[in-house]
Amino acid sequence: GAVVSQHPSWVICKSGTSVKIECRSLDFQATTMFWYRQFPKQSLMLMATSNEGSKATYEQGVEKDKFLINHASLTLSTLTVTSAHPEDSSFYICSARWGGGGSYNEQFFGPGTRLTVL
Amino acid sequence: DAKTTQPPSMDCAEGRAANLPCNHSTISGNEYVYWYRQIHSQGPQYIIHGLKNNETNEMASLIITEDRKSSTLILPHATLRDTAVYYCIVRGPGNKLVFGAGTILRVKS
16 A cells, blocks of 8 residues: 655654654655544544645644644645643644545555654 | 444454454445554554445455445454454545544454
8 A cells, every 4th residue: 555654753842842743645646634643542533634735624623723734745744733732642643645525545544653742 | 424333342363254343324325434454553554445345455355235334344364463453434535534433353362
């Protein structure tokens, strides 16, 4: 299957700082990228959906000013957690899909980024 | 998108077939059934998807009932590396993948 990478794989930061996570599709052009968050022993929760060159669409309850998403190219999306606090500590996973709005294409997931806020 | 129901956990002996069921009684005509799995502390891995015909690939087989209200993912010869959480997801065209609780599959030697 297609490869999606994330960087960094883990990060520890101090409370109040901002952290940027990169997501790249390595061998295909990702028309749409998704960001998920997963707390321990829970399932993945979708945070937002972004299409290349457009503003991201956030799920209900997700603060768009806190979780800034940029999908500047067909192979790169970034998630910036601004003014991070301990409750933002989680496993952040990106996903990418090629194809347009009516696509049934499968989504491919990155390996995840473990964020720990002290 | 239609919701799915899966058993919370299942055990399987190594080398035997693992059959993971999924109910999706409210599935509509243009919705596909997708299966993903997540090994501990990794991102989900795509396994297979289908609409109404049975599908097979190098990883697994997907059997969808004729009325499409349920499906079964079959791992023909389970190994210890297949221990993971398996997610059955129903998705319409262009829609988002929404994850439920999934089934924890434990493959035991």
